[in-house]
Amino acid sequence: MEHITLLLAIVVVTALVFDFTNGFHDTANAMATTISTGALKPKTAVAMSAALNLVGAFLSVEVAKTISGGIIDEKGIRTEVIFAALVGAILWNLLTWLLGLPSSSSHALFGGLIGAAVMSAGWGSVNGSTVVTKVLLPAVAAPIVAGLAAMLATRLTYRINRNADPKATAKGYRAGQIASAGLVSLAHGTNDAQKTMGIITLALVTGGVLHPGANPPLWVIVSAGLAIAMGTYLGGWRIIRTMGKGLTELRPPQGFAAQTGAATVILASSHIGFSLSTTQVCSGSVMGAGLGRKGGVVRWSTASRMAVAWILTLPAAGLVGAGAEFLTKQGTWGIAAVAILLIAGSGVIWKLSRRQPVDHHNVTADAIDETPVAEPAGVITTAIAAVTPPPTGLAAAAADLKATIQSPAPVAPVDPPTPATV
Amino acid sequence: MHIDWAALGSVFGVSLAVTVGLVGLFTLGIVGLTKREAAASGTAGNVAMARTGAYACFALCAAAVAYGIYLIVA
Numbered sequence: 001m002e003h004i005t006l007l008l009a010i011v012v013v014t015a016l017v018f019d020f021t022n023g024f025h026d027t028a029n030a031m032a033t034t035i036s037t038g039a040l041k042p043k044t045a046v047a048m049s050a051a052l053n054l055v056g057a058f059l060s061v062e063v064a065k066t067i068s069g070g071i072i073d074e075k076g077i078r079t080e081v082i083f084a085a086l087v088g089a090i091l092w093n094l095l096t097w098l099l100g101l102p103s104s105s106s107h108a109l110f111g112g113l114i115g116a117a118v119m120s121a122g123w124g125s126v127n128g129s130t131v132v133t134k135v136l137l138p139a140v141a142a143p144i145v146a147g148l149a150a151m152l153a154t155r156l157t158y159r160i161n162r163n164a165d166p167k168a169t170a171k172g173y174r175a176g177q178i179a180s181a182g183l184v185s186l187a188h189g190t191n192d193a194q195k196t197m198g199i200i201t202l203a204l205v206t207g208g209v210l211h212p213g214a215n216p217p218l219w220v221i222v223s224a225g226l227a228i229a230m231g232t233y234l235g236g237w238r239i240i241r242t243m244g245k246g247l248t249e250l251r252p253p254q255g256f257a258a259q260t261g262a263a264t265v266i267l268a269s270s271h272i273g274f275s276l277s278t279t280q281v282c283s284g285s286v287m288g289a290g291l292g293r294k295g296g297v298v299r300w301s302t303a304s305r306m307a308v309a310w311i312l313t314l315p316a317a318g319l320v321g322a323g324a325e326f327l328t329k330q331g332t333w334g335i336a337a338v339a340i341l342l343i344a345g346s347g348v349i350w351k352l353s354r355r356q357p358v359d360h361h362n363v364t365a366d367a368i369d370e371t372p373v374a375e376p377a378g379v380i381t382t383a384i385a386a387v388t389p390p391p392t393g394l395a396a397a398a399a400d401l402k403a404t405i406q407s408p409a410p411v412a413p414v415d416p417p418t419p420a421t422v
Numbered sequence: 423m424h425i426d427w428a429a430l431g432s433v434f435g436v437s438l439a440v441t442v443g444l445v446g447l448f449t450l451g452i453v454g455l456t457k458r459e460a461a462a463s464g465t466a467g468n469v470a471m472a473r474t475g476a477y478a479c480f481a482l483c484a485a486a487v488a489y490g491i492y493l494i495v496a
Contacts, residue, residue: 056494059494059495060494060495060496129424132425133424133425133426137425137430141430141434145433145434145437145438146437148438149437149438149441149442150441152438152441152442153441153442153444153445153446154445156442156445156446156449157445157446157448157449160446160449160450160453161449161452161453163453164452164453164456164457165456168456169449169452169453169456172448172451172452172455172456173452176448176452176483179483179487183487183490183491183494186491186494187494190494190495253449256445256448257441257445260441260444260445260448261437261441261445263490264436264437264440264441264444265433265437265441267490267493267494268433268436268437268440269433269437270493271493272429272432272433272436273426273429274426274429274430274433276433
């Protein structure tokens with residue numbers, strides 16, 4: 001471990017931060033329906049999900065061999081490129097969290113990687129057809145597959161229980177829902193914590209600390225597991241609210257059908273080898289369950305905001321990644337600038353989030369003062385604002401940074417403001 | 423460009439069948455159990471039947487969850 005350079009340390013820390021945002025971004029997948037149907041109390045739900053994520057991180061030793069699964073050419077990838085990609089992914093994750101929109105963390109990472117790789121080595125380093133088969137097609141397929149399964153399951157369960165007393169059956173549905181949610185959490189910990197382990201391992205190999213093909217050291221496994229569990233426990237309440245209440249109003253049978261559908265699709269897809277994004281599967285199954293109940297309503301305005309976010313994920317994270325890579329190419333000061341921008345950007349987003357806090361107290365409330373998410377146009381303009389070339393917002397952001405965070409050092413974007421007081 | 427339609431198709435089919443099957447089973451189990459609670463008027467044989475059936479349904483669902491965990495670990 002003595003040979004870890006400063007840059008490598010920054011990348012490792014940034015990867016853990018990404019892991020952390022991944023955790024709190026994706027809590028909603030497992031727990032949104034559980035919380036909104038009242039199967040578990042909000043705090044209990046996130047605690048359970050966090051524990052299962054942690055367990056999941058240790059369950060499988062098969063660490064992702066590649067970060068991007070062939071989307072970009074990873075031969076000769078430089079450490080700076082990984083760093084720039086992570087910056088793009090983190091900022092997109094935070095922005096979508098601010099807007100309360102569930103979007104795929106892996107797609108954000110892919111976007112960041114693509115942007116950084118293109119900036120670093122040109123368009124030739126991106127495998128276009130893999131982008132289509134691994135990102136675009138699954139993004140269309142996931143909600144359809146999961147939505148249809150959950151819709152039919154919801155219809156069936158309402159048909160079978162039509163003579164039963166809803167109050168008597170609610171307990172059973174809740175128990176079943178908790179089991180399915182647990183499976184989703186476990187699968188998430190296994191998949192996503194391993195992605196981070198893969199990134200850190202790859203960075204260590206690139207930096208010459210580990211031999212190619214080496215297994216991740218124990219500290220990598222432990223820290224990746226802890227980062228994702230802490231993020232999960234923090235709970236992305238904004239996203240939980242959107243998925244649990246914003247898309248449709250869920251009753252216990254629907255919550256159970258949605259969560260079971262999500263768990264099944266996730267496991268089937270990862271096992272059969274057509275990997276689908278957990279987030280998109282879960283959003284789809286919630287909508288399907290909403291449509292499955294007679295008189296159920298899906299709020300298509302929320303759904304279309306979500307779709308816009310999915311479409312923007314790749315280009316937006318890619319632009320930030322490309323911008324970050326452009327800066328890191330300039331040398332040490334560029335890397336420092338990117339690190340500072342990352343902290344500043346996170347600080348601004350966190351500060352904006354405090355205007356309308358959503359936490360475990362009001363996550364299932366019917367109204368939070370005003371609408372928690374912006375109009376579709378707002379999504380786009382904010383996204384564009386976030387990806388405009390960094391220097392424009394630099395001065396303001398930097399000033400803001402001093403005001404909001406006691407930043408330990410520009411080197412360690414380890415706990416940008418998002419966590420602590422939420 | 424190679425799109426693995428077969429894999430996508432089987433994900434679709436398997437997910438649909440398993441989800442609907444599991445949710446159906448579990449609902450049958452729940453309904454069976456509530457019948458037991460509500461059926462003071464029912465005959466003893468019916469109640470025992472419903473109860474056994476319910477537990478059988480839950481056992482199958484538990485087996486599915488166990489298989490799911492196995493898939494995650496493997």
